[in-house]
Amino acid sequence: MSITGDHRLLKRLNRTAVVRQVRQAPGSSRADLANATGLTKSTISLLSQELIDEGWLVELEVEAGGSQARGTGRPPTPLVLDEHRLAFVGVDLGLASATVVATNLVGKILTESSAAIDTTSPARASAQVARMIEALLQGAELRRRTTVGIGIGVPGAVDDRTGVLRFAPNLGWKDVPLRDLLSDALAGGLGAGLPLYLQNDADVAALGEFEFGEPPVSEPLVFLGLGTGVGAGIVVNDRLLTGAGGFAGEVGHTVLDVAGPRCSCGRLGCAEAFVGLAAVTHAVLGGTEPPASRDPATLLQSLPAAAFDAGRAARDSQIRAALERAGQYIGLLMQNLWAAFDPALIVLGGPTCELGDALLGPARERLAEYAQAAGLQPPAVRQARFGRLAHAVGAAAAVIHYQVRPLSGAPALVGVLPDAA
């Protein structure tokens, strides 16, 4: 009997299995892990020691009482995820600003910073983001930890193998080798050589909910990001659904009305033309011209305070009508996501959610009406766990996801299977 194929890949798979099992069942002993994964106790011992050494896992101290209660021998040592030694950096590169966070292994935000960004030049934007990352890495909190990698969420379609941003209409970027630009910009500093993961911002936000779900979330998971752009991140079979060209989940450009208003993409009646933050702002403020800015922070600031307060919004007919209509279209979009993906959970996130119940109330009601009309139970809907940091924290989660991701059943996998003859 012999082992063939790529041992490193195989070992990574086994590490993944152990980390995920400890997350699933905190306090598992090595024997529990051997049972749950089917690996031998000696492999589990080696892997868990390695993971302990690297900072992924930590042994809990067993109380003497617990040991004596069991009656015999050395008590099994519970293993849990180590919250104190590793750090994961996440970048939300937005339309006019960037946010950088660092989290621990279970999604606790250790540090964050935001700054305006010049996104007319990908190289300058990368240099600015690199400086923000470097400042974070220089800080006391991260100096005490080992930083595992850096995730970057961007508002566009991404080729996650090459790290090329293929198309970001709201940034005006096309075919930008963003991972390489950022890697170059980080050279010479503390971030030099760290693994970089580039992914769509709604996709990383979905990973944030998936990897940091407490309790763990079920699948399929749809994260619906509501901002200037409207897009979904979808997790199915433990993996992102990214599509043939990285464009999957661009549900802001599903058409909700053939005769609807012109969308930023050129089509008529896209969801974004009804529920994008620019459209919502325009509807609330009235007037003939749409807002000049597409930056979500600027758009939110231009809105009256009453729009953020459901009670006051209800007493202002213009605001109420605008938010109700937009909310109903969000409900329609959720209904369509439900029919297409049959999600176990829809998570609503993005800056537009700051408008709160005056907008999201009608959205939930419209979804419930569709469900009632069809006599079906709608999927669970809740707001993003990390609020306005959903993209940045999600980008940090993407580092964990790509480091300890169960591989798909793709051909690459069968190459590492052992000789069972």
Add this chain to the structure above:
Amino acid sequence: MSITGDHRLLKRLNRTAVVRQVRQAPGSSRADLANATGLTKSTISLLSQELIDEGWLVELEVEAGGSQARGTGRPPTPLVLDEHRLAFVGVDLGLASATVVATNLVGKILTESSAAIDTTSPARASAQVARMIEALLQGAELRRRTTVGIGIGVPGAVDDRTGVLRFAPNLGWKDVPLRDLLSDALAGGLGAGLPLYLQNDADVAALGEFEFGEPPVSEPLVFLGLGTGVGAGIVVNDRLLTGAGGFAGEVGHTVLDVAGPRCSCGRLGCAEAFVGLAAVTHAVLGGTEPPASRDPATLLQSLPAAAFDAGRAARDSQIRAALERAGQYIGLLMQNLWAAFDPALIVLGGPTCELGDALLGPARERLAEYAQAAGLQPPAVRQARFGRLAHAVGAAAAVIHYQVRPLSGAPALVGVLPDAA
């Protein structure tokens, strides 16, 4: 070093790898397979002999010339899929009729039969289908072969682990243990004990295109089934996207117009209310009342011959307008599927496609218009390879899919990984 976990599962994975590799690269030698899969030559020898013995693979005879050209020793023996020894049975259980086919390993239809079915009673329908299967198995063509299993495609949401049809509105069935009913009905005959696979009909049609694709198709693959019901089967990462409750791909119930007509499901403005065969028939025939029947064959028969001929349809203003409008909504639905799934390929199938270019021409044009407005390249679109047999042949393909399916990266898999310590 030791191997742990479930050897049978491991062996199945390796068999899957070998069969898929031979399909990918027909004529591979054992050495080629060892290279491509990473398995040892001795494992490949054992597995390929087993697969040859069972009828999945066959050795091609090597010409003497080819051997001498290589110069030395015994020439490598090319392996190909065996088209002659195995059979796969597929059932399309429709609204008022059933079609049963048998195919070989590469999708060649060996035999087929159709019959009217009493679908008011699941038990009676199962008995009728069992008799049709039995007749097929008794025939000379299948007597000569080994039948591997039976796939059943149904117009509804399915739990493929339990074989329960959860909800089929057009049949009026809910929570029917169809796999068990059919298994009972097959007892005592040639079909007794054969593996049964129950799945949604659009899903199996997608598997038919995927497993029998010639040349092999890329992913994601979306099969859009156009009939009385409208639904999509989606293949991503070598697997069906079935959703939390088996309802994924129910894109006939995505809403295309908030103020649209009432759908059979109770909602307003669903795609099915615009492009379902009953709606299309109603629009072509005119009148105030929708068609009494929902059976696709009956609906197609009620249409004038001119509707099936693009030239004649173009000269009849009522028919032209009805088919153009329905076609444009099919184009809109394809646009939305594109935005949601970013498919490499959309396959159009189902009985409504028999209306041909007068309907599908405007659909393609509308998709092209949306793509042009957005400055993007739309996905490839083509018609189903197996026409009106798409569901039945797809159900046969589902047998192959479930027998030699690459497993996902689900926890089950890591249990069979070897001790790499």
